[in-house]
Amino acid sequence: MFIKRLPDFEHHAPASLSEALGLLSKYGEKAAVYAGGTDLLVSMKKREKTPEHLIDLKKIGEMKGIHPDGNKGIRIGALTTLGELERSVLVREKLAILWDAVTLMASPQVRSLGTLGGNLCSAVPSADTAPPLIALGASVKMVGPGGEREVLLETFFRGPKESVLEKDNLMKEIFIPQLADFTSGKYIKLMRREALDLALVGVAAFLTMDSKGKICKAARIALGAVAPTPIRAFQAEEVLINQEITEARAAEAGKAASVVCRPISDIRSSLAYRCSMVEVLTKRAIMEAHRRIH
Numbered sequence: 001m002f003i004k005r006l007p008d009f010e011h012h013a014p015a016s017l018s019e020a021l022g023l024l025s026k027y028g029e030k031a032a033v034y035a036g037g038t039d040l041l042v043s044m045k046k047r048e049k050t051p052e053h054l055i056d057l058k059k060i061g062e063m064k065g066i067h068p069d070g071n072k073g074i075r076i077g078a079l080t081t082l083g084e085l086e087r088s089v090l091v092r093e094k095l096a097i098l099w100d101a102v103t104l105m106a107s108p109q110v111r112s113l114g115t116l117g118g119n120l121c122s123a124v125p126s127a128d129t130a131p132p133l134i135a136l137g138a139s140v141k142m143v144g145p146g147g148e149r150e151v152l153l154e155t156f157f158r159g160p161k162e163s164v165l166e167k168d169n170l171m172k173e174i175f176i177p178q179l180a181d182f183t184s185g186k187y188i189k190l191m192r193r194e195a196l197d198l199a200l201v202g203v204a205a206f207l208t209m210d211s212k213g214k215i216c217k218a219a220r221i222a223l224g225a226v227a228p229t230p231i232r233a234f235q236a237e238e239v240l241i242n243q244e245i246t247e248a249r250a251a252e253a254g255k256a257a258s259v260v261c262r263p264i265s266d267i268r269s270s271l272a273y274r275c276s277m278v279e280v281l282t283k284r285a286i287m288e289a290h291r292r293i294h
């Protein structure tokens with residue numbers, strides 16, 4: 001498709017969250033916020049979106065950074081870039097499932113601009129950070145004229161490119177609750193090529209084992225790109241809970257996951273292929289997550 005030049009717009013660069021919210025209220029439907037711009041500016045070039053006022057969030061310090069919050073968990077500012085997550089030792093060591101996703105996204109150039117908040121707010125079914133964060137039990141904090149509100153990420157998405165984020169609100173941060181002992185996870189992304197590609201299927205499996213590493217005490221499995229929103233595969237989780245993790249059990253969970261997915265057939269892949277790959281990759285992600293705990 002022929003990509004045009006950007007349409008005309010007025011640029012605003014607020015230095016605080018309250019200033020940004022003020023601009024959003026002032027310009028209403030005529031405004032759009034952006035962080036890295038790697039999604040929004042492409043939509044503007046395609047004329048899918050033509051805001052008259054662009055509100056650049058990049059100068060807002062209170063929406064940046066990766067902050068361990070005592071023994072409560074980890075807070076990640078919505079403006080934290082994918083590159084910062086990739087380079088973070090804390091993310092690589094404690095949130096390996098999220099690190100898996102970030103390192104498989106886009107290119108180093110796009111990762112240096114694109115943000116975690118932008119990936120979630122775009123709300124596309126294939127957003128790579130959504131399944132691992134859902135599997136981690138993450139919540140997102142939104143701020144607007146009415147104050148702050150926090151929702152579990154798994155309830156944030158409403159449909160393709162739709163979420164519960166109000167038009168005059170901003171996503172401020174993502175919160176990941178403290179992880180129990182003997183936990184780990186794995187995110188696996190199926191792409192047509194090895195880099196710079198969107199997920200045909202994304203599977204995140206996160207397990208909590210007993211202290212002997214034998215019995216699975218808790219499991220969270222989330223799927224991307226196989227339904228109108230990222231989804232949890234509850235039936236697959238139930239197959240694992242209070243059971244030993246074996247190849248056979250993981251395969252059974254994979255089958256259960258393939259039943260809950262509702263992919264579309266499109267130019268990139270057929271429905272049937274996506275469902276079969278959910279089965280295969282769920283099994284693989286469970287076994288990899290289990291291996292990582294030891």
Ligand SMILES: Cc1cc2nc3c(=O)[nH]c(=O)nc-3n(C[C@H](O)[C@H](O)[C@H](O)COP(=O)(O)OP(=O)(O)OC[C@H]3O[C@@H](n4cnc5c(N)ncnc54)[C@H](O)[C@@H]3O)c2cc1C
Nearest residue numbers: 035036037038039040105106114115118119121127128171
């Ligand atoms: C070449 C290329 C490859 C890509 N590969 C991948 C990939 O492999 N996987 C993948 O998941 N994505 C991919 N993307 C999409 C994109 O890079 C990511 O979704 C990125 O994380 C978006 O972040 P951003 O800060 O650039 O978002 P922006 O473009 O700045 O914003 C995206 C949307 O979110 C809104 N928004 C942004 N931040 C906030 C906030 N804090 N509060 C409220 N609304 C907000 C904006 O208004 C806009 O609607 C790719 C994009 C390109 C161009």
